[in-house]
Amino acid sequence: MTNKPLLTVNGLVKHFDISGGFLDQLRFSEGKFSRKRTVVHAVNGVSFEVRQGETLSVVGESGCGKSTLARTIIGLYPPTSGTILYKGARVDDLSPKAMLPYRAKMQMVFQDPYASLNPRMRVNQILDEPLRLHFPNLNAIQRAERIAAVMDQVGVRPGWATHYPHEFSGGQRQRISIARALMADPEFVVADEPISALDVSIQAQILNLLMDAQDERGLTYLFITHDLSVVEHISARVAVMYLGALCELAPVRELFEAPRHPYTRLLLSAIPKLGGERRRSARIQGETPTPINLPPGCVFHVRCPFATDLCRVEAPTLQDYGGALAACHGLEENRI
Amino acid sequence: MAALLTVNNLNVVFSMRFGDLRAVNDVSFSLESGQRLGLVGESGAGKSVTGFSIINLISRPGRIASGSITFEGRELTTLSPEEMRKLRGDRISMIFQDPMMTLNPVLTLGAQMTETLLAHENITRRQAEERAVETLKKVYIPSPDRRLGQYPHELSGGMRQRIIIAIALLTNPSLIIADEPTTALDVTIQAEILDLLYELTVNERMGLILITHDLAVVSQVTERIAVMYGGRIVETGPTMAVIDNPSHPYTRGLIGALPESAGGQRRLNQIQGAMPSLYHMPSGCAFHPRCPLAMDVCAKETPKLCETGERGTLTACFKTAACEAASL
8 A cells, every 4th residue: 555645635515406496496585585595515625635555434424425425526426616636637527538537447336236236237238338338449258258257256156147136135236236346447446335235244245345356456445334343444544524524534543542523532432332331422412403504613513512612603624633634623722 | 020021932924825934933032021132133034023023013914823922911912903903002112213204294293192192091182292292301302392393304313213212102111112223323313312212111111122133232222132043033142141152153153244353354254145035945944054064954954942051042053052953
């Protein structure tokens, strides 16, 4: 593993306008009509880099923007603002044609193996598609050989290539999704909750497969998950997100042994540990904010036990604490 | 102390055109007041069907083929639908997985909460509303009196699940069956809900059956555990004894596959293969095709639960516990 950045994300913002048509936007108050837009602030100014050969995990609860971040990086959503650099070259503003070579290098594995495989295509058709798109020079026999080799690598018998997705179990289907991502011979794989939909005994199989593929092909992973025990096992570094903002980004040992940001601490204290002592978790007061009505200042101040007046008005920026980055006024003022 | 609930040799069968599918096979367990039992297993293990069959929520083509369920001294399998209806939501309450699906989106929370009380008790609407507010306080809902007029969509997932728990508590049941109550929730909210369930069983001396696939959750909340595989209980005992010293190869595999059991090594231990479907249930011990310790006999005969030597735990395995074969 080197420290060279493979992917750099700078001030990435992604907002979704969900206000609907003109009539949906009309509001009537105090005798006047006005137009109101409703915007989901999914990702708000996130910057980080993914280093060559590492696994960077992004964790957070539902609605924190981690999946939107993944999909924006891979180019499924255009960013509202900010830039994405792949090996130093901007990839967020490319035409579909100029983007094509990068699409081969950057692949994605989705959460739900029941929804992400086309039910009308046979496995060999599913796996053939990326080859025909990215390697037009290969003939049918060469493509079939590659498909068989990758199927073998992910542990699906090549003899089943003519079967349909519904004939496979969830774990097998997720192996096929991983095979599809590997077909284009990528360098960078974004995995969005790849094991959350699977049974416990199958989760370990898929994690091992992902780690084996990384060792054999020198892959770099951006791993999106809410499961912290998995994160602790597979990642080199971990980024914690809350309401579209990055709270903390630290090497995995540091994060689990000495979490800095109050949200990271809350998150870690909430994981149920196998056979561990029962801990009382902090009870959350009031309603948690949503990305539609973002609180001013630090997005976490509503739930934060250390919040001061400054936290309520001014958003903190990421500061370096000996290799671990955290965005918190309390840490800056040395009172946490 | 007399048991609150005793399930004996329960068999649940789904009759299909091509034959019977046995979803629950010879399942027996018991629970005392204030005790918390975890039913653990992966999808298809039969844990939810077991939970549902206690209050007879099994609908055709499924039926309880044999076995007995005794609750507070009454046999439940022979109750008339009317008697069962009176018991359900009154003495035994159920909490389901998805708080988005369980509440009716077009009724206010007040209407949904008082409905249960008005159905089971002879009280006025005003009294029912007072009881509802009282119960909301018990589950730590902020500003409870304001909530009765609200609709489910106005609340977050964690708040909705607390409302559902409140509905389950309204009639002071002596048993709560919670089917994956925290699976749809975020970890910080999950921790809150688990704390709440734990506290309620201690303070109100309610029995709790927690159905889940998450061993860590079970180990935090329950005192006893029953691990299910292929419709049978394969191992049961005090939770910590089973988790610290599992004897069934499936329980060992399940615990061994967790990242925290990897003990510094990069590759995780994995169980080969996948849970069999009811259509293709293997002969003998259902786990034998995936079992690293399987012997010839495992493919032919099904082991009966027997003592393991570990205090109070039972397991069903020919290899690790030398159990007898179950008579068919």
